[in-house]
Amino acid sequence: MGIKEIRTALKVDLSKPAGEQPGLHNRWHPDIPACNKIANNEVVKIECLDWTGGQIQNNDSADDIKNVDLTQIHYLSGPFDIESAEPGDVLLVEIQDVQPSQDQPWGFTGVFHRQNGGGFLDELYPEAAKAIWDFEGIFCSSRHIPHVRFAGLIHPGILGCAPSAGVLAEWNRREGELIAANTSTDRVVAQPPEPKSSHAGGADGDIKSKVAKEGARTIPGRPEHGGNCDIKNLSRGSKIYLPVHVPGAKFSVGDLHFSQGDGEISFCGAIEMAGVITLKFNVIKAGMAKLGMKSPIFQPGPVEPQFGPGRYLTFEGFSVDEHGKQHYLDTTVAYRQTCLRVIEYLRRYGYSDYQIYLLLSCAPVQGHIAGIVDIPNACTTLGVPMDIFDFDIRPEAEIVKREMGSCAFAS
Template structure:
């Protein structure tokens, strides 16, 4: 069988503002028209901007992270009409490759300011910070976190098909109820539709305004379609099975990551990048009923950084928080405490807390739930691959503090 060049279904322009590119959108809505059509069973390349649409720069200041405009996140490429797809079908997405652009071989990891997005540990680390990562083939390293180098498990953070009008209404209803329930707490528990900076592909006028009023934010993943799940194992060779809710599926993809830890704990925590994803899209007729599908399924691919079981230093955390307060089987509290145990340990080598926070967000760490039944404490673990460091971090080896420099901070914290 002869081979032919893989078609690029959509290109992006790294030098053009994202809102001016008609093949992108930053809300989920069924009325956003497809930017292109892909045949059932076709392999295509799709180009993507980084999730901020180019707001973050390769420099030594975190002012851009502090000031990032979250009403403009995420810029997804699509939607794509997939021929023959109908509601009730399943779209099989086979991820064949993901690569950074040759002309932009770098990515970034950020700690968002607690007043603008925050992160998993923002009560303790409220300030914006940033690390730039340089790509060398499959490996990456950073001038902002020295003596660390590892292979990336490169993947898309967001894959999903458009919701139907009924599903979109259900999303907005249940999330608005959550916002109302927490109205007096001061917590940001969900983001409602936001007309400001809405981008709806080629839509203008009334349709664009409607998308602004109704369109679901792309920040959370949702059970009906997947979306922003940030699952690091959706890498090359993976198969993802997505529910289809509208004719043509209206598939979109974006938020490409060179690497990510389990949890992406700093929110902007992967190594975010612009790049090209190669996928094969196939329609499984009546797949939702056949599979009893209520949320996406995936089959991991064969590509993963190779750290043997004995090459992780694993830390434990429990649902007793850092103030000493006891929580009942709270895995979130336990995982937060597990992350803090790693930060406390790696300080011994001269790293600043923010450098470690950034590293845990993007390095190939392994997070697991160890126990959820032994009242009152949930137990979680976090395995740090020892071989990503240029020195020995085993507990029995004496720790020597080194000059680890610093990550990028905002201009008012430099010096």
């Protein structure tokens, strides 16, 4: 160790369309060919585009957010064959480092338009909005949300191994049933396979067509393999244990985040970025049976922004919605109300609701389920670290309304 440079298993080109790069893919399917091989116990660097493949630009307009093509996302780096991995094994992945791309030292947070992606609070905030964040070492700040600066808990949003044909069929079956059972709602409850903009890495011919027809969308995480879980604490130094379903595991990674709050509430809510991740791989033979594993497990690393327990201002929410309707132990309703309490509180300092919505999505806020037994009201909490602001937000402090500018909106 330490006597030679770490090998880069995949390099990406920020100037080239993502769909033309064979080391990337945006569907889950067992037949997507591996782009490279990684040895058991090897440490490698893997470069990643941002999750949209470069659709979002560093400017002061949210037109790109409003018009983003969601059939393209997410662009993942991989898949990689891991030496000796076989179905039934567990792939232990250690995240040794994650860094922004040296050629693109900025990221973005977005509120998607309700008619194109939406988000957790899209009934109240239906318009597209954007904030650009500039990186300075471990810190970030935004011209679109002034008077805020914090260290990022940098992490990948997506880690996973390819599904087997049987697992893929099960995903499509159960999500198809969910779609069929909800035809009367105006909500998109799941996304079925979509041939448009499908990218199957280095596949061609019949395999490319098969992936386009059958490939599962990367939007949700799924119990059999993890995938898009957006866990902010799965950061540097963490270890994640992933089920293996196909020979070689066919591991993929992407959707790198400079920072994120619990819940990533605006959907495009992390600070999304292009970057490079350093990973170590270890195969645990027959690990799924040994661990009784039905979904991934992870062990957090030692790296985390340090805010003392007394340096969070924590808000409570309950499962009574903004219209006064009582819900039964609904933690989604409760967390939505918790977010609204923060927005109401912080707007007194001069921020717009959209600025606060963006901030809660990407700053290292702590979201928790406080109670799910006291019928009928579930209770959730959201802790906002007070030290990310350059002014005092404590309830007893004097309220000074400031000129806070604006986040970017669509034209």
